[in-house]
Amino acid sequence: MNDMLDRLIIRVFFTLFTILVLYAYKYAHYFLYPSAKKQLFRKFYPSANSADSLHLFSRLLGLGIVMSSFSFDQAEKVFTSALFFSFTSLLCIIIFLVSIYIMESIVLYNFEYSGEIIKKQNYSYALVSAALSLSVAFIIRTVNIQTQGNVVVFLLLWLLAMVLFGFSTKLYKLLSKLNFYQLLIQKNLAVGLSYGAFVLGCSFTICSVFYQEYDSLENYSLQIILKAILAAIVFPFFRLGIHFVYELKNDWQESELPEWGYGLYEGAVFFLACLFTSLITGHVYFGTIYPVF
């Protein structure tokens, strides 16, 4: 009975500690994004500005996704594991915010949060920003799980992941007929849905290439790059296959504004193709066909 009660108290302690980390995130976010002061340090009314709600909660969800990869190792003493947890969580928060900053500088370099979210309530912009936050969170979570607490390897693999993700975001122009920047300025939902799903799909594919056995950093990085190139080869097959099997027809004329249904169709096809690609790149085990002597 004593040990059950003791364990319960330790879990409550770690729960409070995690909430403390959430509090630290607020200040870290403000440090990197001073324009977000209103969003974080005053009372927040979700119904007042739905675009702002989407923007904020996507960041918090992203934080939650990143932190879900942490653990408290009771092989050490309670305070040592709490200290280690606080160090890794602080590092991951900073990495998460820096990643979002980098990706938004690459993708949304023409736009500003205050202009698009606060003044214009641009849902399309909020969708893209939310998708970027969640994508970056999934990638950081995967890298953290694979590196298992090794800080140097974590930083190096995070850089590699960011490079791959940055390249993949630029492929949207090749794959979609929608003019991203023009439609985003016009607050068109179709581009938000399409690009958001595309970016999420890319992050799932990148996560799948990271899930493999780690022996040495050099070999692991080479295998990641090979699998990423393989994903680029396999992806068009699934995209064409989905169009062919379900006889999907492009019914949008470039002279009109696209409906949100068109954006949903494009986004869903991208996302589905990425999910199937991650199956081929990450879940084919060659076992007895290519055994080891």
Added chain:
Amino acid sequence: MNKIGVYFFIIILYLGLTRGVGPNTMHSIFIPSEAVFGNYFNESPPFTLVLVDAFSSGLFIKSYYHKYRLVGPFRPMDEVVVRVSSAFYQKNILNIGMSLFRRYDNNEENTVPLPPGTVFFLNKAYYGGWRWEDSGEKVWRFSRVYRFLNKQLGIQSFSPTYDFYKQLEHHQVSGKPYYGLRSEFGSNGRISQNNFPSFFTRKRDESSFFKSVLNKDFKLAVIKKRKLEKKQWKSFLLHE
């Protein structure tokens, strides 16, 4: 056209990188035929290469591998995996456990498939000698100091008789493979099957794959049924 060009470039890049840094190609040498053994294996004589295992991998495009055991009295035993050509693989499918290459003390090389240990049986130098058995048969045995070679060569307690030795000499000169007086060596030989079991176990498992799967599932189903029957019988007895 631009997209197609980019796509083909990505495919070529992928194939090129895989060829360059893929794990299978990084470390294994390629042996097209027995003629190149002398070039790749520069061990000092006497030295023999025993074919321990043979494997093919791949589903649509096959690759073939041999595993050789490098045996010599003055070197540690070693095993090496090499990639071989399809023709060479098929040619040696019956030669598991045989010596495919020998370098004698006078630096003479021979690639006729013969039982392992031939490089010592036919050697003029002193690695063993002839003895008379109680049965009246004359057999060749390793000297005490070289007896560890029995295990390394995979011949265990086998001792060649004089008839065996004569046949061995004849086959080496004629260039025909020799599997022993009673075909003890090679893929169909008892001695090779006992001492190099990995190849034969794998072949047996492959041929009985479906049978083993069915057996496994069937056995599980039978065990579950018997457990249920036991349970029902126990509850019947309790009620009685």
